[in-house]
Amino acid sequence: MSRPTKAVIDLQALRHNYELAQSLAPKSKTIPMVKANAYGHGAIKVSQALSDIAPAFGVACIEEALELRDTGIKQPILLLEGTFEATELKLAATKGFWVMVENHQQKEAILNADLALPLNVWLGVDTGMHRLGFQPGEIADIYKTLNSSRNISQPIVFTSHFACADNLDSDSTLKQIQTFKACAPVTALQSLANSAAILAWPKAQREWQRPGYMLYGNSPFAVAQENADQLKPVMSFESAVISLRTIAAGESVGYTANWTAERESTIATITVGYGDGYPRNAINGTPVLINGIRCPLVGRVSMDMITVDVTALSEVAIGDKAVLWGPELPVNEVASYCDTIGYELLTRMPERVPRVYL
Numbered sequence: 001m002s003r004p005t006k007a008v009i010d011l012q013a014l015r016h017n018y019e020l021a022q023s024l025a026p027k028s029k030t031i032p033m034v035k036a037n038a039y040g041h042g043a044i045k046v047s048q049a050l051s052d053i054a055p056a057f058g059v060a061c062i063e064e065a066l067e068l069r070d071t072g073i074k075q076p077i078l079l080l081e082g083t084f085e086a087t088e089l090k091l092a093a094t095k096g097f098w099v100m101v102e103n104h105q106q107k108e109a110i111l112n113a114d115l116a117l118p119l120n121v122w123l124g125v126d127t128g129m130h131r132l133g134f135q136p137g138e139i140a141d142i143y144k145t146l147n148s149s150r151n152i153s154q155p156i157v158f159t160s161h162f163a164c165a166d167n168l169d170s171d172s173t174l175k176q177i178q179t180f181k182a183c184a185p186v187t188a189l190q191s192l193a194n195s196a197a198i199l200a201w202p203k204a205q206r207e208w209q210r211p212g213y214m215l216y217g218n219s220p221f222a223v224a225q226e227n228a229d230q231l232k233p234v235m236s237f238e239s240a241v242i243s244l245r246t247i248a249a250g251e252s253v254g255y256t257a258n259w260t261a262e263r264e265s266t267i268a269t270i271t272v273g274y275g276d277g278y279p280r281n282a283i284n285g286t287p288v289l290i291n292g293i294r295c296p297l298v299g300r301v302s303m304d305m306i307t308v309d310v311t312a313l314s315e316v317a318i319g320d321k322a323v324l325w326g327p328e329l330p331v332n333e334v335a336s337y338c339d340t341i342g343y344e345l346l347t348r349m350p351e352r353v354p355r356v357y358l
């Protein structure tokens with residue numbers, strides 16, 4: 001393998017972040033969310049690295065769950081959107097997957113299924129996000145119906161998801177918790193918290209918590225937060241300088257010539273581009289670490305390359321290390337130059353980028 005572009009994944013940092021999540025809610029059980037290829041970090045490796053401490057895992061769909069089961073993950077795996085077709089239920093029951101039930105179609109499918117084993121069910125309540133879940137007013141009846149079905153193993157877990165837990169000034173999270181409290185039986189097992197709630201909303205603590213983004217070492221908040229500040233970024237997205245040139249003032253760089261040098265400038269070309277998940281809409285000035293020093297991206301991001309102004313560096317050579325994001329350059333900061341969030345940058349990193357595990 002000779003192209004230097006890679007995502008270095010620090011599994012010790014991952015475990016540190018998991019243990020931080022656990023320590024913030026010692027009475028809760030912590031289910032790592034490993035959907036979307038573990039937010040781009042590699043679902044199999046991430047799940048294996050946590051398999052001695054995690055009681056279960058969370059994914060978006062049965063295909064993701066089967067991938068983990070087939071590689072030897074033994075824990076229950078929660079399907080966060082439940083099933084999309086009734087035919088998935090048999091497989092879910094035999095494979096030990098937990099299914100979210102959050103609409104009437106899913107509920108009917110479970111009640112009518114012919115299952116060899118009862119299913120473990122998470123009952124989703126729409127407490128205000130208005131994306132998934134039953135309405136609070138109908139939940140008591142649904143709970144009763146599900147409870148009397150032989151297809152369902154006890155106990156049912158009551159759950160909901162927060163829309164604005166990353167906003168520390170909003171009262172939306174406390175309102176959602178109130179709505180949840182008013183309809184979830186105290187005797188039922190419950191689950192509310194995502195990363196932001198684990199870090200900042202202790203009132204959201206329940207039997208189960210569901211951290212995603214924080215496990216990968218990045219803060220869900222736009223501002224500093226004492227617990228989030230203890231996270232360790234897991235991914236270091238790295239490449240290297242492959243070409244260097246000095247251009248005169250007035251010369252432009254890259255496709256569409258959207259950046260023009262105001263002075264004589266040294267331009268370093270790095271072998272990473274939007275084909276590697278580096279965002280094409282990164283603007284001029286987006287920071288890139290060259291030999292550990294922040295230098296500005298200049299010119300359009302190409303499919304396989306970017307160009308960086310390294311005029312300020314006293315020494316730079318072909319082969320020098322470039323870091324696109326990592327412990328010294330938070331993915332959140334890069335995202336802020338690209339009109340997106342760190343979640344998206346991590347999640348959409350394609351297979352072309354080799355993951356190297358430490």
Ligand SMILES: *Cc1c(COP(=O)(O)O)cnc(C)c1O
Nearest residue numbers: 033080161194195210211212213
């Ligand atoms: C993705 C997801 C999470 C994790 O959210 P983070 O913000 O990444 O911690 C938790 N719960 C549900 C239902 C999810 O879909």
